[in-house]
Amino acid sequence: VFDCVDEAAEAAIAEKGHFLLGIPGGSILKMLAGTAPSWASKTTVAYVNHKCVDMGDEKLATHAKACKLFLDDWEGINVITLGGSGDSAAEAASYEKAMRDDSNIPTDPETGLPVFDMMLVGVGDDGHVGS
Secondary structure, three states, X not given: OHHHHHHHHHHHHHHHOOEEEEEOOOHHHHHOOOOOOOOHHHEEEEEXXXXXXXXXXXXXXXXXXXXXXXXXXXXXXXXXXXXXOOOHHHHHHHHHHHHHHOOXXXXXXXXXXXXXXXXXXXXXXXXXXXX
C-alpha cells in the first residue's frame, strides 16, 4: 500500500506541488506503519472516518493511532483533525470548515467538495467500507 501512496504523492507533488491524501482507520493505518516519506511536508492528510472522541485516546481515536504508527515520523505533515469533543454536529462543522479553509485542499467548482489525489479505503472484517 505504501508503494502506491508513494507513487501518487510523487506524481501529485511534481504536478502541483502538494499531495492530498484521505485515510481511514483500521488496517490501513498498520499498512503505513514505519514509513517516513521525504514528501510529508508537502502533504495534507484528512480522515475519511473518525470518531468524536478525545484525540489522545489511543484505543478509539484514529488520529492517535495514526500518530503512534506513522504520522509522528512524517515530518512537516499537515493533518486535518477533529477537535476531540463528543458533539458530532459541532465536530462535523468544524472539520468541514478546516478543510474549506486549507488552501492546499482544492475543491470541485461545481460541487464544492474536496478533490483528493488519493483516498485509501479499507474493508472491515464484517464487510463494512469506510465506516
